[in-house]
Amino acid sequence: MLSPILLLACANVSDIEDGRQLNSVVTVKDWFTSAYLLPTDAGPVMIDAGYRSRNMTGALADQGVDPADVVGVLLTHGHTDHIGAVEIYTNAQLYALPDEQGILDEESSGEVVIDVPLTDGEILTIGQHSIEVIGVPGHTPGSAVFLIDGVVLMGDTALVTKDGTIEPPDEKYSEDPEEAEASLKVLAEALQSRSDEIDWIAPAHSGPTAGVDALVEFAGL
């Protein structure tokens, strides 16, 4: 699985800035992948685990966070560059859509198991934060995006290019590229109607874009 990931790093995407704060969440960069840290009253929460354990431990130390203190890891999906470092969160519950367990089994040889199954449309409360779960099947069967305090954490459902446009992931990386693009358009339509709530669209493999305009334009709405 390593070679497609390396190719992804070469795409014409906007830069990821480690430590960048987007409302309540902080970007935690490892190479070409970002996970996001959400500090909460109940303890730190991660959106995706990050790729490499040593690098993620270092990047979290820069934020003053010990991975052992993380209480929850919310997965956008189960590809290895999003779950590779999951072992460092020794006390965290793992949250994901149940449809992702198959990918997790493949990518982790059965070692990574969902503790808290999520539901499409669910509003999760952790500490003082409400987290909306939106299913976006296609890149993987159980891909999810999370809306937290005006920031939509997109996982691999979209990329922001250096020109500021939105693109779906390269189709060779998605289980079902047509479904992935359809899901992204459904998401664009849903977020367009709530544009006053959305400050940032934040993919895992590029920098973010402000507001919903780029996503709406991509969807041709």
Ligand SMILES: [Zn+2]
């Ligand atoms: Zn992926």
